[in-house]
Amino acid sequence: MRVLKRLGAYARNTWRTLTSMGTALALLFLLALAAIPGALVPQRSLNAGKVDEYLAQHPTIGPWLDRVQAFDVFSSFWFTAIYALLFISLVGCLTPRLAEHVRSMRATPVAAPRNLARLPKHQSLVAAGDVETVAAGIEERLKGWRHTSRREGDVVEVSAEKGYLREFGNIVFHFSLLALLISIAVGKLFGYEGNVIVVANGGPGFCSASPAAFDSFRAGNTVDGTSLNPICLRVNDFDADYLPSGQALSFAANVEYQAGDDLTTDTWRPYRLEVNHPLRLGGDRLYLQGHGYAPTFTVTFPDGRTRTQTVQWRPDDPITLLSSGVIRVDPPAGTYPDAGERRKNQIAIQGLFAPTEQLDGKLLSSSFPALRDPAVAIDVYRGDTGLDTGRPQSLFTLDPRLIEQKRLTKQARVNLKAGQSTRLNDGTVVRFDGAAPFINVQVSHDPAQIWVLVSAMTMMAGLLVSLVVRRRRIWVRVSPSSPGTVDVELGGLARTDNSGWGDEFERLAARLVPSAREGGRERA
Numbered sequence: 001m002r003v004l005k006r007l008g009a010y011a012r013n014t015w016r017t018l019t020s021m022g023t024a025l026a027l028l029f030l031l032a033l034a035a036i037p038g039a040l041v042p043q044r045s046l047n048a049g050k051v052d053e054y055l056a057q058h059p060t061i062g063p064w065l066d067r068v069q070a071f072d073v074f075s076s077f078w079f080t081a082i083y084a085l086l087f088i089s090l091v092g093c094l095t096p097r098l099a100e101h102v103r104s105m106r107a108t109p110v111a112a113p114r115n116l117a118r119l120p121k122h123q124s125l126v127a128a129g130d131v132e133t134v135a136a137g138i139e140e141r142l143k144g145w146r147h148t149s150r151r152e153g154d155v156v157e158v159s160a161e162k163g164y165l166r167e168f169g170n171i172v173f174h175f176s177l178l179a180l181l182i183s184i185a186v187g188k189l190f191g192y193e194g195n196v197i198v199v200a201n202g203g204p205g206f207c208s209a210s211p212a213a214f215d216s217f218r219a220g221n222t223v224d225g226t227s228l229n230p231i232c233l234r235v236n237d238f239d240a241d242y243l244p245s246g247q248a249l250s251f252a253a254n255v256e257y258q259a260g261d262d263l264t265t266d267t268w269r270p271y272r273l274e275v276n277h278p279l280r281l282g283g284d285r286l287y288l289q290g291h292g293y294a295p296t297f298t299v300t301f302p303d304g305r306t307r308t309q310t311v312q313w314r315p316d317d318p319i320t321l322l323s324s325g326v327i328r329v330d331p332p333a334g335t336y337p338d339a340g341e342r343r344k345n346q347i348a349i350q351g352l353f354a355p356t357e358q359l360d361g362k363l364l365s366s367s368f369p370a371l372r373d374p375a376v377a378i379d380v381y382r383g384d385t386g387l388d389t390g391r392p393q394s395l396f397t398l399d400p401r402l403i404e405q406k407r408l409t410k411q412a413r414v415n416l417k418a419g420q421s422t423r424l425n426d427g428t429v430v431r432f433d434g435a436a437p438f439i440n441v442q443v444s445h446d447p448a449q450i451w452v453l454v455s456a457m458t459m460m461a462g463l464l465v466s467l468v469v470r471r472r473r474i475w476v477r478v479s480p481s482s483p484g485t486v487d488v489e490l491g492g493l494a495r496t497d498n499s500g501w502g503d504e505f506e507r508l509a510a511r512l513v514p515s516a517r518e519g520g521r522e523r524a
Contacts, residue, residue, distance in 0.1 A: 015092065018085070018088065018089050018092060019088075019089055019091075019092025019093045019096075021093050023089050023093075024086065024089040024090050024093055027082060027085055027086040028086060030082055031079075031082050031083065031086055034073070034078065034079050034082055035073065035074075035079075037070050037073050038073035038074055041054065041070055041071060042071065043071060043072065043073065044071050044072055045072065045074070045075070045218050051071045054071075074188075083181070083185070086181065087178070087181055087182075090174060090177065090178045090181075091178065094171065094174050094175055097174075098175075101164075101167050101168065101171060104164070104167075105164055108148045108159075109146055109147060109148055109159035109160060109161045109473070110159060110473075111150060111157065111159060112150075112157045112159055112475035112476075112477055112491070113475070113491065116477060116490070116491030117489075117491070119475075119491035119493055120492070120493060120494070120498075120501075121490075121491065121493070121494075121501065121502065121505040122489075122490065122491050122492075123489070123490045123505075123506075123509050124487065124488070124489050125487075125488040125489075125490070125509070125513050126481060126485055126486070126487060126488070127485065127486055127488050127513050128484060128485055128486075128515055129484075129485070130480075130486065131154060131155070131156050131478050131479065131480055131486050132156070134478050134486050134488065134513070135156040135158060135476075135478045137512075137513075138158050138476050138478070138488075138512045138513065139158055141512050142158070142512070144162060145160040145161065145162045145474075146161050146162065146164070147159060147160035147161075148160075154479065154480050155477060155478065155479045156477075156478045156479075157475065157476070157477050157478075158475065158476040158477075159473075159474075159475050160474050160475075160476075161471075161472070161473045161474075162471070163469050163470050163471035163472055163495065163496065164471075165465055165469045166465065166466050166470065166471055166496060167466075167471075168465070169461075169462045169463070169464070169465025169466035169469065170462065170466040172458060172459075172465070173459055173462030173463045173466060174462075176455045176456075176458040176459040176462055177455075177459055179451065179454075179455040179458070180452060180455035180456060180459065182451075183451040183452045183455055184448070184452060186447065186448040186451075187446040187447065187449065187452065188220055188221070189220045189221050189222050190220050190223065190448070191220045191223070191445050191446040191447060191448070192217065192218065192219045192220055192228070192444075193218045193442065193443070193444045193445070194208065194211065194213075194214035194215075194216065194217040194218070194442070195214060195215055195216045195217075195289070195440060195441070195442050195443075196208075196213065196443070197215055197312050197438050197439070197440055197441075198233060198234070198235050198438060198439055198441055199235070199294045199310060199312065199436050199437075199438045200235040200236065200237055200253065200436055200437045200439065201235075201236070201237060201238075201436045201437070202436075203234070203235060203294075203310070203436065203438070205232065205233055205235070206232070206233060206441075207231065207232040207233075208228055208230060208231045208232075208233075209228060209230040210225065210228065211228070214443070228445070229259070229281075229282065229283070229284050229445060230259070230263060231257060231258070231259045231281060231284060231443065232257060232258040232259075233255055233256070233257045233286065233441065234255065234256050234257075234268075235254070235255050235438075235439055236253075236254045236255065236256065237253070237254050238251070238252070238253045238254075238291060238437040238438075238439060239251070239252045239253070239254075240252075240291065240369070240370065240437075242368070242369055242370060246319045246320055246367075246368055246369050247319070250274070250275070251274065251288060251291055251439075252272055252273065252274045252275075252288075253272070253273045253274075253288060253291075253439050254270065254271075254272055254273075255270070255271050255272075255273050255279070256269060256270055257269055257271060257279065257281075259281045259282075259284075273286065273288045273439075273441075275288050283445055283446065283447050283449065284443060284444065285443075285445075285446075286441055286442070286443055286444075287441065287442040287444065288439055288440075288441065289439075289440045289441065290315075290439070290440035291438060291439045291440065292312060292313065292314070292315040292323055292437070292438055292440075293312070293315075293321065293323055293353060293355055293371065293374075293435040293436070293438065294310045294312040294435060294436050294437075294438045295310070295311070295325070295327070295353050295374075295376060295432065295434075295435045296308065296310040296432075296433040296434055296435060296436065297309060297327055297329070297349055297430060297431065297432055297433065298430075298431045298433055299329045299347050299428065299429070299430055299431075300428065300429040300431070301331055301332070301345075302335075302426055302427040302428060303335050305331075305332045305334075305335055306332075307329050307332060308433070309327050309329060310436060311325065311326075311327045311395075312325070312395075312438045313325025313353050314395075314396045317366065319369065320354075320355075320365070320366035320367065320368065320369055321355050321366060321369040322352060322353070322354055322365055322366040323352065323353045323354075324352050324353070325351075325353070325395070325396045326348060326349065326350040326394075326395070326396060326398055327348070327349045327350075328347075328348050328385040328386075328387055329347040329348070329349070330342070330346055330385075330387055331345055331346065331347075339388075343384050343388055344382075344383060344384065345382060345383075345426075345428075346382070346383065346384060346385040346387060347380065347381070347382060347385075347428065347430065348380070348381040348382075348383075348385045348398055348408060349379075349380055349381075349430065350378065350379050350381070350397070350398050351376055351377050351378030351379055352364050352376065352377045352378075353374070353376050353435065354366035354367075354374065354376070354377075355368065355369055355370060355372065355373075355374055355435070356368035356369070356370060356371075356373050357373045357374070357375035357417065359415070362377075362415060363377075364376070364377035364415055371435060371437065373417070374417070374418050374434055374435050375415060375416065375417045375418070375432075376415070376416050376432050377413075377414075377415045378412075378413070378414060378415075378430075378432075379410055380410070380411045380412040380413075380414070380422065380424065380430055381398070381403070381408040381409060381410055381411060382408070382409060382411050382426075382428075383402070383407050383408040383409055384402060384407040384408065385398070385402070385408065386399055386402055411424045411425065412424060412430075416431075416432040417432070418432060418433065418434040418435075419431070419432070419433070420432060470494070470495075470496050470497045471494070471495030471496040472492070472493075472494060472495065472501070472504075473492070473493045473495055474490065474491065474492045474493075475490070475491045475492075476488065476489070476490050476512065477489040477490075488513050490505075490509050490512070490513075492505045492508070
């Protein structure tokens with residue numbers, strides 16, 4: 001029994017400590033502190049390649065950070081533990097406060113102290129009339145105050161309070177914070193986020209019916225990818241405004257989309273997609289996040305058959321949009337007699353793309369990000385590009401092992417402008433046809449986004465009320481004096497902010513007893 005009592009006392013004390021407001025504030029600070037590593041080191045959910053690069057560059061500290069889930073901060077066990085403890089602490093400390101506030105709202109104002117002169121604010125007045133009339137007039141003028149009167153013999157006491165909204169606003173703020181935490185958690189559980197590159201000017205577009213349609217996809221813990229909201233998008237054109245220095249002013253894309261019944265009726269709806277002006281479709285939002293260029297190459301094989309490919313290249317310079325990438329071209333069926341011969345004659349094109357050509361000798365760079373004078377500096381390889389291996393490859397670089405193993409051999413290094421071509425020694429012609437802009441679209445699905453907004457707005461409203469409203473308490477004692485007059489004694493107490501309470505109390509006294517005299521003189 002003694003052991004059980006000790007365990008019970010320990011559990012009770014632990015619960016009281018956990019559900020105190022001080023603990024809740026400490027956990028909130030700890031949550032903010034725990035989020036800092038998520039901003040300092042790359043996160044796998046955002047860019048797994050950056051994490052691999054960080055591990056390669058920091059072989060000593062990298063593995064240790066990986067063990068403590070520093071690259072998966074917001075899904076780590078320790079961040080989740082802090083989040084859960086904060087949730088429990090807020091519920092435990094706010095529920096009793098709410099119950100206490102309800103009880104205080106229903107309670108009558110407390111009786112007047114015996115000696116009102118000892119209060120911070122005090123006035124003694126003489127008013128004409130009888131006790132009942134003066135007391136009734138005081139109560140009538142206490143609009144907006146919770147008040148009650150008590151009678152003891154010939155003396156009437158009026159107690160009044162105001163400012164209960166301050167505590168209510170404080171409680172609303174904290175419960176809204178709790179609702180915000182819940183909404184964010186629900187969004188992470190049932191939401192998803194995907195990024196995809198869509199080429200403009202007649203590109204194929206995309207439909208978000210499956211995670212496979214995205215270039216990268218981050219799903220909530222309860223999302224298996226089988227119930228995504230189907231949305232189809234195609235980009236007609238892309239507009240960008242630049243300063244003479246090349247600094248971007250604005251981006252916008254004229255797109256067409258299908259959602260809901262549009263998919264069955266094959267109806268396309270136009271929309272101008274701009275930065276910070278997403279396309280909202282129910283619980284989904286489509287953001288314009290970035291842009292670049294996708295060069296187009298046509299490869300004509302010795303038998304005259306052609307293959308044309310347009311593939312996005314990675315912008316290496318965010319100002320001039322000098323880009324790098326690779327295009328892998330598989331010969332058409334029948335061009336070579338067997339699969340082995342076909343595999344030996346695949347074409348890989350790797351190099352740089354400049355939207356506005358600038359040459360330093362033969363070294364290509366870009367002088368402006370707009371598509372004014374497109375050019376490429378490329379290496380052309382022939383051989384096995386790895387398309388048939390089934391092994392994942394980088395979209396922007398060739399596998400160096402294929403070059404080291406002589407499975408890919410360089411056939412040409414050349415600079416080309418739009419429309420120019422180069423011929424390989426076997427008669428294959430590689431032509432640069434120009435480039436089309438592409439946009440990076442992020443599709444975000446968050447079923448709790450409206451609740452996040454409502455919670456945030458309610459938090460601000462509660463905080464504003466708790467800062468503006470001030471708690472005040474006054475008592476008025478009316479007692480008979482000489483025939484035809486009464487003594488009126490007022491006392492006031494500021495329950496919260498004391499600034500300005502002196503002037504406010506004097507104005508209140510003048511309003512409650514307008515015809516009173518102070519110190520035997522008629523008050524103006």
